[in-house]
Amino acid sequence: MLNWRDPENPEAGGAERVSLAFMRALRERGHEVFWFSNSFPGAAPAYERDGICFMRAGGKGTSVLAALRWYRRQPRFDLVIDQHHGIPWYAPWWCRTRCLAYIHEVLGPIWHVFYPGILGRIGRWQERWTHWLYRHVPFWVPSPSTRRALEAHGVRHVTWLPNGCDTPPLPRLDPKPLTPPARLIVVSRLAPNKRVDHALHALALLLQRGLQAELTVVGGGAMEQPLKELAHRMDLTHRVRFTGPLPETAKNEELRRAHFLLHSSVREGWGLNVIEANAMGTPAIVYPVDGLVDSTLDGRTGWVVAHEHPEDLAETVCRVWQNPGEYEACRRRAWERSRRFQWCEVLPRVTRWLEAQARGDSAAARAVAAEVAHLL
Incomplete structure (x- = not known):
C-alpha cells in the first residue's frame, strides 16, 4: 500500500487507523x-509492526520517485493499493501489476479551507483531473457519498466497502433521560475543515434560548488554541471543556455520557x-x-440538519429535547446499527475482496460487494 502517511506519522488520522x-x-x-x-523529521527509514513492513522515503513532491525506486528493487507484487489524499501516487502507470485506488473522500471544498484563492482552485482542478x-x-471507497462523487468525475468502477469501528457496542443500552444540562460532544481532529467553531456557536444559541447545555471537545490539533480563545471571547469557558486527545476507554466514556454528538465538518469519507x-x-x-x-440515517439513527x-x-437539539420518545427510539436504532460496522463483520468481507482483486477474479469481487450492500 502506498499512503502519504503511516500510523506513526504525527499527522496520521482516521484513514491510517482503518x-x-x-x-x-x-x-x-x-x-x-x-x-x-513519506518520511518525516526523526522517522526511521523502515520498521515492522504487526508483521507489516513499513518503508519511508521522500517527502512532498519527491516520495513518488522514492517509491518507484524502492518498488523496482522488490519481487513482483500481486496487488498495489494507491491511496490518495488529494494527490495520487500514479502507481497504475509504473507498478506493472494489478492496482486499485483507495480514497476516503473527494476533497472538493476542503481544498478552499486550507488553500484560499487561486491555490484552492488549482487543487480542486487537479483532483478532478486526477479522477x-x-x-x-x-476504486475502493468507504461511503456511498464518495462513490457518487467519483462517478460524477467520470470514474467507471467504484466499490463501496465500509470501515470498521474499534468501539464495541454497549452490552445493553443504559437509560439516558433528557434532563438538563444537555450534554453535547465533539470528537475530532481540531483542524479548520472540521468547523468545530460551529459547535461553539450552536452552544451559545442554546443558552440564549434558555436550554442549559455544556460542550465537551475531544481531540487535538492546530485549531485547539484558536477554539479556546473563541470560547473565551464568547464567554463560554464555563460551559466548554477541552480534553485534548484521550485514550479509547476515556473517549468512549465521554461519548457514553453525552446526549448528542455534533458533527459539522465540511465533508467526511464516512464519519467513524x-x-x-x-x-x-x-x-x-x-x-x-x-x-x-451515510453514517447517520436522518430520523432513524440521528438527525441530518x-x-x-x-x-x-x-x-x-431543542426540538428533539422536547420529544424524549423520538430521542430514545433513535438512539436505540443507532446502537443496534453500530453492530453492523464492527471489525469482525467488516474485515472478512474486505479482505476477501482484496484477495479477489489480487487474483483478478472480478466475479468474486462483485459477490463480496453485493454482500455489504445491506449494511447501510
Whole structure:
C-alpha cells in the first residue's frame, strides 16, 4: 500500500487507523504486506509492526520517485493499493501489476479551507483531473457519498466497502433521560475543515434560548488554541471543556455520557466517530455533507440538519429535547446499527475482496460487494 502517511506519522488520522486494520487482517491471513509512505523529521527509514513492513522515503513532491525506486528493487507484487489524499501516487502507470485506488473522500471544498484563492482552485482542478486520469482504475471507497462523487468525475468502477469501528457496542443500552444540562460532544481532529467553531456557536444559541447545555471537545490539533480563545471571547469557558486527545476507554466514556454528538465538518469519507458514538448509545446531529449523510440515517439513527449552519444544530437539539420518545427510539436504532460496522463483520468481507482483486477474479469481487450492500 502506498499512503502519504503511516500510523506513526504525527499527522496520521482516521484513514491510517482503518488502513492499518485492513492491512493487519491481510497479514493475519498469511499475505506479505508492505506500506510505503513519506518520511518525516526523526522517522526511521523502515520498521515492522504487526508483521507489516513499513518503508519511508521522500517527502512532498519527491516520495513518488522514492517509491518507484524502492518498488523496482522488490519481487513482483500481486496487488498495489494507491491511496490518495488529494494527490495520487500514479502507481497504475509504473507498478506493472494489478492496482486499485483507495480514497476516503473527494476533497472538493476542503481544498478552499486550507488553500484560499487561486491555490484552492488549482487543487480542486487537479483532483478532478486526477479522477479523470484514473477513470478506468478500480476504486475502493468507504461511503456511498464518495462513490457518487467519483462517478460524477467520470470514474467507471467504484466499490463501496465500509470501515470498521474499534468501539464495541454497549452490552445493553443504559437509560439516558433528557434532563438538563444537555450534554453535547465533539470528537475530532481540531483542524479548520472540521468547523468545530460551529459547535461553539450552536452552544451559545442554546443558552440564549434558555436550554442549559455544556460542550465537551475531544481531540487535538492546530485549531485547539484558536477554539479556546473563541470560547473565551464568547464567554463560554464555563460551559466548554477541552480534553485534548484521550485514550479509547476515556473517549468512549465521554461519548457514553453525552446526549448528542455534533458533527459539522465540511465533508467526511464516512464519519467513524458517528458510529463510535452510536455504539455508546449516543445519536449524532450532523451537517448534510458527504459521508455524514451515510453514517447517520436522518430520523432513524440521528438527525441530518437542513443547512450547514449552527442555527440548525441548535434548533434540532431543542426540538428533539422536547420529544424524549423520538430521542430514545433513535438512539436505540443507532446502537443496534453500530453492530453492523464492527471489525469482525467488516474485515472478512474486505479482505476477501482484496484477495479477489489480487487474483483478478472480478466475479468474486462483485459477490463480496453485493454482500455489504445491506449494511447501510
